[in-house]
Amino acid sequence: MSTHASTAQPSYLVDTGERKGLMAWLTTTDHKRIGLLYLYSMVTFFFVGVGIGFVMRLVQLTTFQKLITAQTYNALFTVHGVIMIFLFVVPGLPAIFGNFFLPILIGAKDVSFPRLNLASWYFFIVGAILAVLSLFTGGGAPDTGWTFYAPFSLKTGTNVSLAVFAAFVLGFSSMLTGINFITTIHRLRAPGMKWFRMPLMCWALYSTAWIQLLATPIVAITLVLVILERFFGIGIFDPAKGGDPLLYQHLFWIYSHPAVYIMILPAMGAITEIIPTFAKRPVFGYKAIAFSSMSIAAVGSLVWAHHMFTSGMSNVAQMVFSLLTMVVAVPSAIKVFNWVSTLYKGSIDFQPPLLFALTFIFLFCIGGLTGVMQGALAVNVHIHDTYFIVGHFHYVMFGGTGMALFAALLYWFPKMWGKMYSKKMIYAAWFPMFIGFNMLYFGMMILGVMGMPRRYYVHLPQFHTMHVVATVGSWFLVLGLLMFFGTLLYAIFKGKKAEDNPWGGVTLEWTIPSPPPLENFEEIPTVTHGPYHFEQKEAK
């Protein structure tokens, strides 16, 4: 593989066009800058979501409530869900690291449709603004939960219509990104970059893009039907008019369960890049991981109704979806086994990205295994709509996607900004984050098994101790997050200059300067071998 560490091109961070400063960023079609636009906006939304979650935990510090009203509590958990799901974890890794690194990883200068890429970001921002507007206009913040279940979402006087429309607009951002990535991977791979020579992050982004493209339109149409039903009473979902509220749940989860894989698959892809780099050996079972990504995308699209086991759907459907849910655990487990096998007998270089990658594996395993538990019908009926679900979900989405996003940020940070952060501060941030995370979300799972229902404004005295444990955990967690992002923010401005390849990585992004030049490569590289070719590096 040819390498071009030195280049005459300026860094992508330097304004070279007619426009300068903010306008240069707002009109950029460079995939790296668009990745950063997504990063900055998403981190902002993430902290809004964290703040809301923090307040919700404070509310549960007492068994009687005075801090906020019950209606406000309903609005808070809805808005927390909408922000975290639609504005952070769904776009998450594909929009940030997919945009920034996909073209570089396959040896391209940009994505296939750079302008469409910028349009995707604008759809994202417009959707976000509409979501925020929905809190303060109409009948006030929606109180349905982020799932907008009918018939309540059809009847409530809160501003569901605008919030749902915001999700509709955000869906376009997701679909356009999906189209762009699929086309880029098919058409813009460098000479010699065959399918099985692509880094596994690309396989993860490819399978994610297909879900984005195929599943998102279903929820988009469903949300439009909710709006039509609210304004014109067309009677699709309202049982009073002959509609079927379960149809809403089916249509919603046909998208929203695969959306869970939109959230987690790129996270798995990032982890698959990090582990071989710090184990200094090729990934174990390349094809198994590549195909498991595609299998998760395919089988994960067929398990949606396990969210509906207590909704009143037929027993036959319950059994079918329970079985399919068990099946989807197989490709996920393949990945975990392969990561562990890659580490086995590797020359482990323990650095912050690996610490967060291992944290991901640990927390994701807890989240995944509790997911399999819920796939079993009998268990599901007992713990459905309890805090167990909330704990499980956060283990997968925050412990999984969130930690992987942090790991990816730490891994690619030196490449993205050309600066290095304080590793000591990152280790220091990890500790309260990890302790607080487990106190908070494992506490929630215990509460769920004890019988504490989710989304309740008040709780009974027998649940109080664990609520206090979970709330104190949230303080540690927030402290860790502030330290983590504070450290990275400081490093962007004041960090030491990073080397071009500080971790000894062997994929294409480590062959170019840090930060990357405007068009990534001085000349398009010719790829002659697979992505994790550590032997050759050692031989040199």
Add this chain to the structure above:
Amino acid sequence: MSEYVEHSADNQGEHHDEHPGYGTFIRVWVALLILTGCLVGASHLGQTYAVWGLLTLTPLKAGLVFYYFMHLRYEGPLFKVVVLVTLGTLLIFFALLFSDVAFR
């Protein structure tokens, strides 16, 4: 960038520039009208006929539209396979939905 597209390892899906004549379009249109008439007729015969009519004739109508008006007939095998995979996925979704609706 064009040079680099030529180097792409996977250059599939060439567009075939054939176009059917107006006569074909008109014949397909008439066929669609006849099928719509059959559907309207079936709906007057009772619910069972209406449902089976919808389940069988509507895909046929959609197929004609795909095949002629959307030029699927004149595309390469890759496009046809992609459309078939999409339809297959849709059928799986329907089958899974019916595992609920049909047994409630």
